[in-house]
Amino acid sequence: EAQVTQNPRYLITVTGKKLTVTCSQNMNHEYMSWYRQDPGLGLRQIYYSMNVEVTDKGDVPEGYKVSRKEKRNFPLILESPSPNQTSLYFCASRILDNEQFFGPGTRLTVL
Amino acid sequence: AQKVTQAQTEISVVEKEDVTLDCVYETRDTTYYLFWYKQPPSGELVFLIRRNSFDEQNEISGRYSWNFQKSTSSFNFTITASQVVDSAVYFCALSEAETGGFKTIFGAGTRLFVKA
Numbered sequence: 001e002a003q004v005t006q007n008p009r010y011l012i013t014v015t016g017k018k019l020t021v022t023c024s025q026n027m028n029h030e031y032m033s034w035y036r037q038d039p040g041l042g043l044r045q046i047y048y049s050m051n052v053e054v055t056d057k058g059d060v061p062e063g064y065k066v067s068r069k070e071k072r073n074f075p076l077i078l079e080s081p082s083p084n085q086t087s088l089y090f091c092a093s094r095i096l097d098n099e100q101f102f103g104p105g106t107r108l109t110v111l
Numbered sequence: 112a113q114k115v116t117q118a119q120t121e122i123s124v125v126e127k128e129d130v131t132l133d134c135v136y137e138t139r140d141t142t143y144y145l146f147w148y149k150q151p152p153s154g155e156l157v158f159l160i161r162r163n164s165f166d167e168q169n170e171i172s173g174r175y176s177w178n179f180q181k182s183t184s185s186f187n188f189t190i191t192a193s194q195v196v197d198s199a200v201y202f203c204a205l206s207e208a209e210t211g212g213f214k215t216i217f218g219a220g221t222r223l224f225v226k227a
Contacts, residue, residue, distance in 0.1 A: 102156040
C-alpha cells in the first residue's frame with residue numbers, strides 16, 4: 001500500500017530535549033516536505049526536499065533541521081524544542097507538481 | 112509573494128443545503144497550481160483536486176464542483192446537497208512553478224459543520 005508514515009504519532013517532551021520525528025514514504029517520490037498545523041494558521045511549510053541531499057527552507061524553518069540521506073526518508077529534527085513548537089506536524093511526499101500525499105500527523109507537545 | 116485567503120473561518124449548514132467555500136489567491140507567477148484538501152475529524156489530509164493555471168475549466172466530481180476564475184484569482188469549492196460526512200476542515204493551497212512547485216502555501220482553512 002502506497003503510504004507516508006510518521007513516528008511517533010504523539011509525543012510529549014520538555015524544553016531543550018532533542019527529538020526526531022521520522023518520515024518515510026514507499027512511493028519513490030523525489031519531493032518531500034514538512035508542515036506544521038496550528039489553529040487559525042492552516043499548514044505552514046517548514047522545510048522541503050527536492051531529492052537526496054537537496055533541501056531548502058519553507059516559511060517557518062527556525063528551530064528545525066532536516067536531512068535527506070535516502071530518498072524514502074526525511075526526518076525532522078528539533079535540537080532544542082521550545083513550547084512554541086507545540087503543534088501538529090505533517091510530512092508529505094509527491095511527484096513533480098502533483099498532489100501531495102500526507103502522513104497521519106505527529107502531535108507534539110513541548111512543556 | 113504567494114498568499115492564499117480563505118475568509119470563511121467556519122460555516123454551518125443543514126444537511127442537503129448547498130455550500131460554497133471561497134478561496135482567493137495571490138501570485139506573480141503565470142504558471143501555478145491550485146489544490147483543495149479535506150481534513151475530516153479523524154485528522155488525515157485528503158487530496159480533492161489539482162488545477163493548473165492554464166486550465167480554467169470548471170470541474171465536477173459527484174456532489175463536488177470547483178470554479179476557477181483567473182480574472183478574480185479565485186478557486187471556489189461548492190458542495191451540493193451537503194451531507195454530515197462532509198463535515199471537515201477544507202484547505203485551499205497554491206504552488207508556484209517559479210519555485211519548481213516546491214513551496215506550497217495553504218490557506219487558514221474553512222471548518223464546515225453539516226448538521227443532520
